Amino acid sequence: MSMPTAAELTRARTARRGVAVMLVLAGVTACLLALFDVAGGSGLRLAVTIGFLLLGPGWAAAGFLRRAPAAHMWLLTLGVGIATTLLAAQIMVSATWWHPDLMLYIVTGLSVPFLLRHAVVAQ
Amino acid sequence: MTTQDTRKGAGNGSPSAEETQILGPLRPPRDVADPPTTALPVIPAPPAEDPPTPTWVERNRPLLDRWLSPVLAVLALAMLPLATATTDLDALDGWGLAKVLGPVAWAALLFAIGACLSELYARRPRIPMLGAATGVLILCSTGLPSVIQPAARFGTAWTITGFVDAVAVANGVPPQGLDARFSWPAFFAQWAWFREAAGADQLDVVLRWFPPAVVTVWAIGIYALARSMLGGTRAPWAAAWLFVGLNWIEQDYFSPQATGICLLLTVLTFALGPLATRRTDPSGAPGWPAPHLGAKRLPLWHRWLVSAGTPPNRPTLPPRQLLLVYFCAALCILAVIPAHQLTPFAILGQLALLAIVGRYRGRGLVLIGIIGVVLFILIAARDIWMNQITLFIGDGNTGAALESGVGDRLTGDFGQQVVKYGRFLIAALSYGLGFLGAIIYWRRRRDLVPIGLAVVPMGFAAQGYGGEGFLRILLFGLPILTILGADLLRFLVRWRGWMRPVLAVGMVALFAILIFLRGGNDSYQVVYPRDAEMYRQVVATTPPGQNVMPLSDPGPFAIEGLTSFGRGGGIEGCGRIAAAGTQEQMLSCIAQINPDVIVNFRDIEAQGVHLFLNKPGWSLDLANALTASGQYYMWFQHPDDPYDFVLRKTGAPVIDATTQGRPG
Numbered sequence: 107m108s109m110p111t112a113a114e115l116t117r118a119r120t121a122r123r124g125v126a127v128m129l130v131l132a133g134v135t136a137c138l139l140a141l142f143d144v145a146g147g148s149g150l151r152l153a154v155t156i157g158f159l160l161l162g163p164g165w166a167a168a169g170f171l172r173r174a175p176a177a178h179m180w181l182l183t184l185g186v187g188i189a190t191t192l193l194a195a196q197i198m199v200s201a202t203w204w205h206p207d208l209m210l211y212i213v214t215g216l217s218v219p220f221l222l223r224h225a226v227v228a229q
Numbered sequence: 230m231t232t233q234d235t236r237k238g239a240g241n242g243s244p245s246a247e248e249t250q251i252l253g254p255l256r257p258p259r260d261v262a263d264p265p266t267t268a269l270p271v272i273p274a275p276p277a278e279d280p281p282t283p284t285w286v287e288r289n290r291p292l293l294d295r296w297l298s299p300v301l302a303v304l305a306l307a308m309l310p311l312a313t314a315t316t317d318l319d320a321l322d323g324w325g326l327a328k329v330l331g332p333v334a335w336a337a338l339l340f341a342i343g344a345c346l347s348e349l350y351a352r353r354p355r356i357p358m359l360g361a362a363t364g365v366l367i368l369c370s371t372g373l374p375s376v377i378q379p380a381a382r383f384g385t386a387w388t389i390t391g392f393v394d395a396v397a398v399a400n401g402v403p404p405q406g407l408d409a410r411f412s413w414p415a416f417f418a419q420w421a422w423f424r425e426a427a428g429a430d431q432l433d434v435v436l437r438w439f440p441p442a443v444v445t446v447w448a449i450g451i452y453a454l455a456r457s458m459l460g461g462t463r464a465p466w467a468a469a470w471l472f473v474g475l476n477w478i479e480q481d482y483f484s485p486q487a488t489g490i491c492l493l494l495t496v497l498t499f500a501l502g503p504l505a506t507r508r509t510d511p512s513g514a515p516g517w518p519a520p521h522l523g524a525k526r527l528p529l530w531h532r533w534l535v536s537a538g539t540p541p542n543r544p545t546l547p548p549r550q551l552l553l554v555y556f557c558a559a560l561c562i563l564a565v566i567p568a569h570q571l572t573p574f575a576i577l578g579q580l581a582l583l584a585i586v587g588r589y590r591g592r593g594l595v596l597i598g599i600i601g602v603v604l605f606i607l608i609a610a611r612d613i614w615m616n617q618i619t620l621f622i623g624d625g626n627t628g629a630a631l632e633s634g635v636g637d638r639l640t641g642d643f644g645q646q647v648v649k650y651g652r653f654l655i656a657a658l659s660y661g662l663g664f665l666g667a668i669i670y671w672r673r674r675r676d677l678v679p680i681g682l683a684v685v686p687m688g689f690a691a692q693g694y695g696g697e698g699f700l701r702i703l704l705f706g707l708p709i710l711t712i713l714g715a716d717l718l719r720f721l722v723r724w725r726g727w728m729r730p731v732l733a734v735g736m737v738a739l740f741a742i743l744i745f746l747r748g749g750n751d752s753y754q755v756v757y758p759r760d761a762e763m764y765r766q767v768v769a770t771t772p773p774g775q776n777v778m779p780l781s782d783p784g785p786f787a788i789e790g791l792t793s794f795g796r797g798g799g800i801e802g803c804g805r806i807a808a809a810g811t812q813e814q815m816l817s818c819i820a821q822i823n824p825d826v827i828v829n830f831r832d833i834e835a836q837g838v839h840l841f842l843n844k845p846g847w848s849l850d851l852a853n854a855l856t857a858s859g860q861y862y863m864w865f866q867h868p869d870d871p872y873d874f875v876l877r878k879t880g881a882p883v884i885d886a887t888t889q890g891r892p893g
Contacts, residue, residue, distance in 0.1 A: 136427075139428075140428070149434060151428060152427040152435075155426050155427035156423050159423060167553070168557075176356070177449055177452050177456065178502065178503070180449055181450050181494065182499070184446050184491060184495070185491060185495030185561050186557050186560060188491055188564065189557075191422070192488070192564040192565070195421070195422045196414070196415040196418060196564075196567045198401050198422065199401050199402070199414055199418045204400040204402075206422045207425070210422075210426040
């Protein structure tokens with residue numbers, strides 16, 4: 107089994123940083139679009155919101171994974187993203203507290219600090 | 230060549246070496262200029278042959294390795310718009326999508342397979358390129374209907390978007406008593422949340438692209454799982470492709486179970502990857518050492534008891550990484566519990582098996598899952614617990630479940646029957662490959678646990694979930710079966726090198742069959758945007774409380790207004806008007822149900838013709854009979870498609886669409 111070269115590791119770290127930065131931007135954009143109710147119903151807002159909610163929380167957790175292949179990283183990202191949003195939605199239903207916008211802000215607020223950390227310190 | 234004779238006395242007048250040698254009487258006299266030597270004679274080299282001329286492929290191998298795969302992938306993508314333009318969806322019949330696909334669509338599939346195989350054949354396969362080629366392959370096979378059809382296919386996906394709509398318009402309160410699936414509302418609530426947070430009214434685009442997207446996630450999971458189970462750089466990709474090729478099951482539509490499989494694969498990948506371990510003694514030998522040399526082995530039950538009581542070794546991950554993985558796996562298990570009724574049992578069954586045989590560290594995950602399921606059933610879904618316990622434990626009538634799952638599906642015209650028998654054959658092929666692969670895996674690693682993981686979901690055969698249960702058995706077992714199958718294919722390639730081209734041809738055949746089988750029902754599964762638009766118009770103009778009924782279940786029915794309208798029903802033999810039999814029986818059913826609005830789509834007409842063997846035009850004949858009776862009138866008929874129509878009961882009120890907002 108060959109060890110990854112220093113160049114490969116650097117490229118991987120740069121990619122991880124790039125993903126984290128993109129997700130921070132997506133999260134902030136989704137929140138701003140929701141806050142100002144911009145372009146409601148357009149495909150872009152739907153794509154940004156769904157993309158962030160499915161990937162943002164997951165990358166916030168998976169970014170802590172060290173020496174993992176990319177497939178494990180992305181699988182954990184998607185798994186945790188799906189799981190977090192399922193549980194958040196179930197909590198809103200069970201608590202009869204239906205505030206989609208507020209939950210978006212909460213999830214973004216919890217994810218963005220970790221994403222910023224991964225943007226600075228890539229494993 | 231001459232060498233100096235270094236023997237004692239040589240060349241100094243003493244008796245020569247030849248004279249003192251026993252075996253040298255016949256030698257020629259000594260040549261002073263070239264004395265004898267003990268060195269081995271030089272064998273002249275054979276006349277130098279010209280090195281074989283490298284073939285064109287060998288000469289250009291670096292170039293091909295670098296560019297062939299990307300070029301083929303781009304070509305495949307470039308073919309897709311042409312495939313859309315050259316496919317005539319109006320010609321769909323019982324043979325489904327494969328019959329109406331133009332040559333360009335098949336060429337796209339061939340290019341996609343070529344992109345995958347050429348990269349796999351390269352000297353150093355590039356992981357990003359293999360990933361991209363796999364994405365293109367999924368788009369050109371599983372995703373082909375999403376590309377060439379104008380809207381999401383599969384009526385059940387539209388039904389589920391109706392569930393999402395019902396949760397969204399009721400501000401997160403799932404309707405009660407409408408459908409048992411609302412007892413596991415997390416998936417519907419999740420997408421209702423996404424929809425509301427994005428300010429969207431509907432999820433039609435999501436529905437359309439959901440199958441290729443979710444199969445891509447599954448393929449990532451299979452690849453990651455195969456990396457852990459098989460190792461190597463090529464076999465995991467073959468496993469992912471085999472999974473995509475054998476996945477005719479079509480449980481990847483917009484549904485909770487599709488999401489559940491993502492979570493199942495995440496948990497399984499980490500259980501068999503970073504958390505994987507074994508029960509061994511410190512020297513690495515499995516099991517406990519013998520008490521003394523030559524001691525008799527302990528009885529089997531004793532070994533099992535000892536084994537069960539011995540904690541597996543610690544994985545090599547640092548403790549914080551272990552905690553992270555435990556946390557994420559527990560999150561996935563807990564999240565799937567309120568989302569789908571069967572997936573938690575599949576995950577827990579597989580994890581329990583792995584825990585018993587000591588293949589991963591973290592038996593607490595099973596405990597967390599069991600506690601979560603029990604709490605959810607007792608608290609959140611107690612109605613289901615009280616009324617539908619047979620959903621979990623079965624009703625003891627496995628024969629009826631088998632009939633529902635197998636026998637009832639073998640209906641329709643000749644094309645439909647070929648499609649359905651083909652599905653059973655591919656299911657049998659999946660299990661055959663898996664079991665043969667298990668033998669190879671056993672020979673290589675002395676391990677039968679993987680085949681056990683594939684067999685665990687067979688427990689669902691006992692529950693009375695109907696025909697879907699058999700699809701789930703296949704679906705939950707397919708990841709492991711395909712990984713074992715990939716191990717078999719790798720063995721074949723290593724055993725006989727000429728198997729490579731054979732397997733390449735096999736891959737082409739498998740994906741062609743996949744398109745044939747998956748698209749087999751497309752004559753009555755294809756949905757047009759006009760269908761959805763027509764139904765939304767019905768919702769906007771029908772007063773709440775009226776009964777709105779389709780003539781059968783395909784098409785985008787109940788995508789809105791699920792809680793606002795009744796559907797009639799409950800009449801024996803009248804579940805689907807299209808399957809009621811003769812026109813008189815259909816009219817009798819309609820008279821008993823007495824709906825206020827009757828909706829029909831082209832899908833329903835096609836389903837009646839190809840699946841229930843009604844004569845072509847049966848739905849229009851029925852509409853004409855109803856309007857002739859004066860009970861109903863034709864409220865809407867699409868100018869381009871006469872089978873898209875809406876009948877309203879004479880005298881039933883209709884709301885002006887311009888003043889009607891969204892229901893709910």
